[in-house]
Amino acid sequence: xxxxxxAERILDHYRNPRNYGKLKKYDVKARDVNIPCGxxxxxxxxxxxxxxxxxxxxxHGCAISQAAASILSEIxxxxxxxxxxxxxxxDFIKKHLKINIxxxxxxxxxxxxxxxxxxxxxx
Amino acid sequence: MLDMNxxxxxxxxxxxxxxxxxxxxxxxxxxxxxxKQVIQKLVEYYECFNANIHRSIHTLGxxxxxxxxxxxxxxxxxxxxxxxxxxxxxxxxxxxxLAAYTLAREIKSGNIVTSIMEHHSNFxxxxxxxxxxxxxxxxxxxxxxxxxxxxxxxxxxxxRTRVIALTHVSNILGxxxxxxxxxxEGGDAYFVVDAAQSAPHLKINVKKLDVDFLAFSAHKMFGxxxxxxxxxxxxxxxxxxxxxxxxxMIKEVYITKTKWNKLPYKxxxxxxxxxxxxxxxxxxxxxxxxxxxKVRAHDKKISKLALRELKNIRGLKLYGPTKVKDRIAxxxxxxxxxxxxxxxxxxxxxxxxxxxxxGCAMPLMRRLGVNSVARASFYIYNDEKDLEALIKGIEKVKxxxxxx
Ligand SMILES: Cc1ncc(COP(=O)(O)O)c(C=O)c1O
Numbered sequence: 080x081x082x083x084x085x086a087e088r089i090l091d092h093y094r095n096p097r098n099y100g101k102l103k104k105y106d107v108k109a110r111d112v113n114i115p116c117g118x119x120x121x122x123x124x125x126x127x128x129x130x131x132x133x134x135x136x137x138x139h140g141c142a143i144s145q146a147a148a149s150i151l152s153e154i155x156x157x158x159x160x161x162x163x164x165x166x167x168x169x170d171f172i173k174k175h176l177k178i179n180i181x182x183x184x185x186x187x188x189x190x191x192x193x194x195x196x197x198x199x200x201x202x
Numbered sequence: 203m204l205d206m207n208x209x210x211x212x213x214x215x216x217x218x219x220x221x222x223x224x225x226x227x228x229x230x231x232x233x234x235x236x237x238k239q240v241i242q243k244l245v246e247y248y249e250c251f252n253a254n255i256h257r258s259i260h261t262l263g264x265x266x267x268x269x270x271x272x273x274x275x276x277x278x279x280x281x282x283x284x285x286x287x288x289x290x291x292x293x294x295x296x297x298x299x300l301a302a303y304t305l306a307r308e309i310k311s312g313n314i315v316t317s318i319m320e321h322h323s324n325f326x327x328x329x330x331x332x333x334x335x336x337x338x339x340x341x342x343x344x345x346x347x348x349x350x351x352x353x354x355x356x357x358x359x360x361x362r363t364r365v366i367a368l369t370h371v372s373n374i375l376g377x378x379x380x381x382x383x384x385x386x387e388g389g390d391a392y393f394v395v396d397a398a399q400s401a402p403h404l405k406i407n408v409k410k411l412d413v414d415f416l417a418f419s420a421h422k423m424f425g426x427x428x429x430x431x432x433x434x435x436x437x438x439x440x441x442x443x444x445x446x447x448x449x450x451m452i453k454e455v456y457i458t459k460t461k462w463n464k465l466p467y468k469x470x471x472x473x474x475x476x477x478x479x480x481x482x483x484x485x486x487x488x489x490x491x492x493x494x495x496k497v498r499a500h501d502k503k504i505s506k507l508a509l510r511e512l513k514n515i516r517g518l519k520l521y522g523p524t525k526v527k528d529r530i531a532x533x534x535x536x537x538x539x540x541x542x543x544x545x546x547x548x549x550x551x552x553x554x555x556x557x558x559x560x561g562c563a564m565p566l567m568r569r570l571g572v573n574s575v576a577r578a579s580f581y582i583y584n585d586e587k588d589l590e591a592l593i594k595g596i597e598k599v600k601x602x603x604x605x606x
Contacts, residue, residue: 080551081548081551081602082602085544085602090603090604094539115559116541116542116543116558116559116574117559117560117567117573118543119573139573140543140573141541141542141543142540142541142544142603143543143544183547184547187543
């Protein structure tokens with residue numbers, strides 16, 4: 080059922096994104112787009128030791144990509160860098176988005192995590 | 203009036219169920235579905251007369267060549283060109299690039315004029331040519347009603363204009379541009395027309411339009427993928443140098459020089475996509491039997507109904523002309539607060555196929571102030587029921603997103 084993908088929680092994160100905006104002081108930032116639909120996410124990270132201290136994102140795109148970025152920003156805070164590096168895209172969808180994503184929306188659902196992983200590589 | 207029952211029966215894919223629902227295929231601007239006559243022609247080619255063309259003396263070679271050239275004849279007649287003016291390429295994009303590469307050897311300085319409503323394939327080749335040659339790249343704007351701003355276009359054309367590259371119909375806005383008029387006002391510049399969206403819907407007469415190049419794709423007009431057409435006016439085709447070198451396009455080769463084959467072979471290097479060209483000939487015959495006048499009449503009828511219905515949907519913004527005469531049945535829109543990608547995904551759950559995204563027209567998206575649009579595009583097998591399904595589908599999108 081299509082309504083399961085557009086669950087209340089997803090719509091809420093889409094409309095009221097958490098940690099939306101830019102960090103004035105950050106250690107790394109990264110940006111990427113999802114070519115088929117033009118979703119765009121930029122993530123700013125300020126580290127606290129080996130952990131993610133502060134994280135913010137900006138961007139635009141479909142409900143899935145934006146909700147995923149918002150949810151990621153919530154769970155990533157205080158996580159050790161390693162955890163993000165280790166996190167598989169499938170696990171992120173299953174454990175954190177908690178919706179059934181098929182191939183065509185995989186890029187939307189994983190854009191934010193891809194950007195965050197790329198940002199951390201620059202550290 | 204079209205015989206809708208008969209037409210629907212010609213397209214086997216319309217029987218396919220999507221998510222348990224009847225397929226409502228409204229992504230025709232991306233590619234059309236194929237009638238069984240075209241599919242059968244492909245099978246027939248491979249089963250009965252597959253051979254290389256223009257080189258084999260045996261019977262199969264002769265049959266394949268004959269069918270291939272018959273397709274060329276069909277295409278020529280379809281747009282009122284001469285056979286030698288029809289060059290088969292792999293798609294509209296390749297046709298436009300062929301035009302850009304051959305013209306690049308002709309022109310040195312000055313400017314190239316195009317419009318903000320171009321598909322990337324009639325924008326980037328010219329933009330890049332201008333960058334390489336340090337020429338000026340000029341982009342004409344659109345009006346508030348999403349039609350081409352002719353005043354702006356003419357103000358950009360001057361004595362130094364070498365090429366005018368313009369789309370006949372916008373793949374996003376659906377706007378029809380008056381190519382004949384621009385040809386008259388355009389002066390001495392080469393005139394290159396992107397007919398990817400017009401050839402499937404409008405009767406084209408290249409002699410009347412008086413253009414130098416005109417390109418389109420078979421797959422948007424019932425033909426297979428992998429075939430495009432580039433019309434090049436004879437005198438221009440004779441004067442310019444070929445784009446690709448190789449087999450087929452050659453008359454004589456010496457150690458130090460080569461003589462080109464006659465038109466149109468001069469521009470068709472290597473073994474072409476024989477099967478798909480042959481099947482494309484069948485697609486043109488199909489369109490001819492239906493009649494382009496009827497195709498257009500149907501398109502207008504759907505446009506009129508769609509404009510009326512879409513106007514009533516709260517929160518829906520349409521990007522395209524509101525007068526039927528200015529447009530074809532391509533409807534790009536956004537629903538307030540909902541991304542086009544989500545619109546398309548939810549419509550798909552109802553069996554409705556629409557496009558979402560930037561539609562390969564990023565400069566236009568920026569001009570419209572959006573990142574993407576949802577696009578419903580109709581063809582002759584779409585009827586009022588399909589439109590109704592779309593309208594109901596859009597209501598569902600709004601329900602899922604809890605907006606009204
Ligand atoms: C206006 C326009 N021009 C060019 C093209 C390119 O066609 P193709 O991808 O078949 O080369 C398209 C197809 O999307 C189009 O709509």
